[in-house]
Amino acid sequence: MKKTRYSIFRVIPKQVFLYIRSMRCLFKFILLFCIFSLCSLNGIMGNPIKGKLLDSDTRRPVGNALIILKTTNTHTISDSSGIFSLNINTFPAILEISHVSYEFAEYPLNQYTSNEITILLIPKTEQLESLVFVHKNKKEEELALKKINWGKAKISKLTSGFGEPDIIRSLQVLPGIQKSSEINASLNVRGSGHGNNRISLDGLPIYNSYHLLGIAPMFNAEVINKVDLYKSGFPASKGGYLASYLDIESRAPSMEDKKLIFGIGNLSSKILFEGPVVKDKIGILFSARYAFFDMISNIYEELHQDREDFISLPDYQFYDINLVSDISLPKYFKLRVSFFHNTDNFAYAPSALKLESKWANDLLSLSLSRSINKNTFIRFTSGLSFYSFNGKYNPSWIIKRTNNITSFENQLFLSYKPSGNWSIETGTFLQHNNYYLNNKEMYPSSIIREATFTPVSLLWGFYAESNFRFTKQLSFIAGNRFNFYSFDQTIFCPSPRIQFNYSGNSVGINMSYDETWQFNHLIAPLGFNIPADLWIPADKNIPPQKARQIALHFNHHHSNFKTGAGIFYKQFKNLSELKNGAELVELEPAEELTFGTGFAYGFETSGTYKNKLLEIELNYTYSNSKRKFSEINNGQVFSPSYDIPHKFDAVFSIDITKNITTNITWFWASGSITTMPTGFIFIPHSANSNPYPLYSERNNFRMPATHRLDIATVFSKNHSWGNSQLAIGIYNAYNQTNPYFLFFILRTDEHDEVSVIPQQLGIFPCTPFINFKVELK
Amino acid sequence: MNLRCFTYIILLLTLFACELERDLDIPLPTGEKYYTLEAYLVHNEPYQTLLFRSNTMQGPVVFDLVWNASVKIINNTDTIRLSNIIQTDNTNNYIYNYYNDKLVDRNTAGYELSIITKTSDTLSAFSLSVPEVEIDSFRVMNNLLSVFTNNTNLPGSNYYMIRYYTYPLGENVHQQKVFDYSEKPEGLVQIDFPLSSDSIDSLYVNLYRINQTAFNYHISIEKAYAANHDPFTIPGPIQGNIKNGFGIFTCCSLDTCMIYLP
Incomplete structure (x- = not known):
């Protein structure tokens, strides 16, 4: 029976188990301390x-x-x-x-x-359901990430990718955030990989945040209350990742009124219901989306299958479900239960090759919080996050891959303000991760080789941060996060961070220094991210990643104008790359990976102008990111695929009438980096008569620059029964086909001369979209 | 307007707008033309090699054979000069442009290659000999070819290559794959290879014993090829053993069998 009781930790060594027990004791102590302190303070305050x-x-x-x-x-x-x-x-x-x-x-x-x-x-606009970026401390946020401080209506307008607000794509237009390809929903923050971001929903991690390979938004904007993004100046409560922390919080369901929303668009249809279960006590919000891309691909194939150059489209389906319930408990305690599930199915068989894959996220989060008084807030978050990927690739035999991660996370957060100029945040955390990786190479009747990798990791520790305001304008924040990472041994990784803020009437300056650790690696063979990417935990052969960042931001506002600029410098240690010729079928990750260092620096600037009818936002980023690995390119410095030196975004939002708004977005960005052959050879004595590419250096070629114009108009109308919203627009208005992949063909001309022709595969040229939504009161 | 009708109109607009592929006008990476050599010294077969040059990404694509080079293969006791003659192997339609009808001696410990081209470029390589290989038995079941042979107790000599030719309806289909059995114990081993087609009349199987250098070469060219179309394979260089060029110079032993399928 004892074994059953501790079955979740059965596979970890005894000393780790002892750490868990000590953690529980520490946890109990802090909880008791908090309750005692809060009760005392409550008595003093009246x-x-x-x-x-x-x-x-x-x-x-x-x-x-x-x-x-x-x-x-x-x-x-x-x-x-x-x-x-x-x-x-x-x-x-x-x-x-x-x-x-x-x-x-x-x-x-x-x-x-x-x-x-x-x-x-009274709301400022009538678009009530759109997103808003709200930050822990508005004053600080204006200094560090001023451009993110958008209102609800503006965010809703800016992010209409295919008619639906898309959080990730909204973030991609911000300064300092790059994307490794036009369509992909990766966030490359200040020269870091997408796997260096922590993306969490209601406090729990989401390991794969893509629908339709990034084309469709992963998070349903209808159920999102706020989005926090930290690029630097990380609070001590944030840790375990190198580049950024993206916290997405679900919206509180209404405790009084019922509401029903239907929506239909190019990519997906959706339904949302919210309302009280027990009035003023328990509210519930349910939302579901379903994509019918398979219907599009079937119609496309029927229309085009007679063409000589016909290329079939993949079959693709996805659906997701959000369920949020808020429960008011006695003594002003609030309990939130949040559940999220998504499943994506992808199948593609363009020729003899056959690719099938399915991936899913499941998340269950419980959060108990209480605002004790104006100076004290406490929250305990616990939950499970599960990600699974199953892929089958069939070139001439079968390659199967299964990649599962189960995360059990707990965090206790306490903020306390002893005086008007001093505040403290502290807490503890425990993250237990189970990984299951299985690769099989097999014939239909027998297995050729199979590799299974089932590591377990435990990250735990505590953190504390103090925010002291010297004067009305000048403040200083210092914090540390004490990480203890256990595999078959335990390592201690402190993560200090400090900030200075100056906040004048129209000018703000922020300087920060952060050290961060990351205890897993995302292996992305393509250079940009797909669901098949592997999460590998650090262990004795795979060191944890480390970054140090110093950043300086300046902002100024005058009348309707706001401007901001910043510089940053980052150093990376123990970054991972796949070795030359690495094959992920042969999964002993440590044998396939090589480790090295990197650095990134850059300059970011943005400006906005806003009046009653027009809002203009311009963002520019210059950045330079480099890597150095002894086993790649003979130890020479090279660029990662997401090294995008220049990026410019322009966003215009025009309120034509009270109910009609037009948004225009345009971007220009340097091309991403890829590996191209420098020649090729025919090998007559090989299995293939096609040419074999000769690769000289990794990441030796920069793809052409990308740019695109999107236009969308939103028509809103209020009715006696509710309101409706119609979004119509054009994605890629001037039909710029940006390359998603590059590849080569051999073409014979009229003189029978054969030459190499580079070709690009674009995903969406000029594409109209529509999205219609009805909200019933 | 009817919502369904409106949706279909938008869908059709979307579909007709799709343009998936097009030529790209970009400067391609530049590179040199490299000498490439393939020489498999099979026991009791003539000395024959293929010497050619690789293509760059610019210019016309040609199979650029190298002519008038001085090609020598040296063993312990002898120097074999290969003549610049085009030879064709009728079994597999392979061509060679350097040839000597003297037979490769199975008892020689190793061979050295020395090439001086017309433009005075030099290439060289060395290969150790490998033990004989023998097909013990074979079977074809569920579209899977299984070949049984004996592992030796010599380190580095338990690498194999299976190359088979099928003759469905008179059409010659050729497949090959290399296998690493270096960690298997001495004695009988089973090598499985899936057949590419289930409508096969007969099967001509070549089992080669190769050395580790040749095995690595074949793996690296398979990966280089796969990297062009398989997103899960990382591009890497071709690992040959030719100094100042690409390719492979290796000794190998061969056993063959013919299988007639019911």
């Missing part, structure tokens, strides 16, 4: 005024609003359920409420009340 902020139209809770007591400047922030608490000693008093997406509001309080007050906020 009974605060408690209130709830609601959207005046939808009656949804409004989180992250700033509530200031006008007479004393005492302030607090509403939580995701719109709840806030503020200590008021003298009456009458006036509360000032401000939020980026709502009109400023004042609420008079003539006398003390023990009942919860309800304040309705």
Whole structure:
């Protein structure tokens, strides 16, 4: 029975098990400390005024609003359920409420009340369901990542990829974030690989964030409340990855009103329902999407199969489900249960080759939180995230690959503000990962070779961060994250970080230094990311990755103009690449990988202009990213595939009328890097009569520059029964076919002379799209 | 407007707009033309080699045979000069452009290659000899060819290459694959190779014993070829043993059998 009790840890060594037990003790201690401290503080502060902020139209809770007591400047922030608490000693008093997406509001309080007050906020625009980027500290965010501080309506307009808001593609237009190909949904932040980003939904990691190879948005914008992205100046609560932290939080379901949304578009259709299960106590939000790309491919094949140059399209299906439930518990505790599932099926058989693959993410997150008072907040998050990939590749025999990751993560977060100029964040974390990798090379009746790799890793530790404000303008943040990583031994990896902020009336300056560790590697043979990429944990033969980054940002705002600029320098250690000629079928990862160093530096700038009708945003990034591996290119420095020196994005948003908005986006970017042969040979004594490529150096060729113009117009209309929204647009308006792949053919001309012709494969030339959505009250 | 009708119109617009492939006007990577040599010294067969040059990405694609080079193969006791004569192997339609009808001696420990071209470029290589190979038995079952042979106790000599020719309806189909059995114990081993077609009348099987250098060469060219179309293979250089060029100079032993399928 004892074995059964600890079965999840049965495969890890005894000393690791002891660490887990000590972790549990530490965890208990911190929990008790927090509860004790909070109870004490609550007694000292007396009974605060408690209130709830609601959207005046939808009656949804409004989180992250700033509530200031006008007479004393005492302030607090509403939580995701719109709840806030503020200590008021003298009456009458006036509360000032401000939020980026709502009109400023004042609420008079003539006398003390023990009942919860309800304040309705009027939204600034009528597009209520779109995204908003909200940050932990608006003041800091303006300094470090000013351009991300968008309002809901603006984000919704900017990110209409094929008519649906797309979080990842929205982020790709930001300065400092590159994409390794036009379509791919990878985020290459400041010269790092996509695998160096932590992408999490409701606190749990999502290991593969692609639908339709990045063409369709992975996250349904209808269920997203906020998106936080950190490129530098990482809070101590963020760790375990090198480049960036993308936190996506699901929206709180309405506790009062029911709502039903239907949507249909080129790529997928969707349905969303939300409403109270128990009024003001339990709310639930359910959303599902289904893609019918297989219908498109079938129609295409029927239309084109008689053509000589016919190339079949792949069969592709995906669906995803979001389920979020918020539960109000006694003593102002809030419990959130969040479930996410997606499945993608892909099959392609252009000739004798046959490729079938299926991948899925499953995520279950539980989050218990409480705003004790205006100075103290506590949250405990726990959950499971599971990713599985199954692929079958059939050249002349069969290659099968299975790649599963199961993550069990726990985090305790506590923020406490001892005084007006000083705040503290601290907490603990524990991440237990099980990996299962299996590769088979087989004939239909027998296995030729098989390799199975089942490592287990454990990351645990604690963190603390202090934010001290010297003056109104000047503040200093210092933190450290103490990582303990266990495989068959335990290593200690501290992760210090500091920040200086200056925030004047119109000028802000931020300087930060971060050290980060990453305890797994994403093996991406293509250079850009696909679901078949492998996550490999660090162990005695695979060292953990490390990065150090120093960044300086400056921003200035004047009237309707905002400008910002920044520089960064990063150093990388223990990065991984596949060896020359590595084959992932032969899976002993350490034998196929080689490790080296890297660096990246760059300059980022952006500017915006905004008036009532027009909003213009211009972003430019210069960056240089290099790698050095002793076993690649004879130890010479080379560029990774995502080294994009220049990137320029322009976004125009025009409110033609109150209900019609047009968005125009254009980008230009240097081409990505790829490996090209420098010649080829015919080998008569080989199995193949085709030419064999001669490769000299890895990543020796830069692809042509890419650019594209997208135009979309959104028509909104309010009805007595709800509202509707129609988005019509053109993807790639001037039909620029950017290369997705390069390949070569041999062509014989009229003089019987054979020559090599490079060809490119583009994915979407000029493509119209439509998306229609109906929201029923 | 009817929503379904509207959706179909958009779908059709999307489909007709698709243009998947097109020529690309880009400067291709530049490279040199390299000498390439393939020489398999099979026991008890004549000395024959193929010497040619690789193609660059620019210019016309040609099979550029190298003429008038001085090609010598040296063993312990003898120097064999190969004449610049085109020879064709009728079994497999292979061609060679340097030839000597003297037979390769199975008892020689190793061979050296020395080439001086007309433009005074030099190429050289060395290969150790390998033990004899013998097909013990064979079978074809479920479209899978199994060949049984004996591993030796000599390190580095338990690499094999199977090359087979099929004759369905008079059409010659040729397949080959290399196998690493160096970690298998001495004694009988089974080598499996899937057949490319299930409508085979007869099968002519060549079993070669090759050395590790030849095995690595074949693996590297398979990978280089696969890297052009297989996203899961990383491009890598071709690993030959020719100094100042590409290709392979190797000793090997051969046994053959003919299989008639019911």
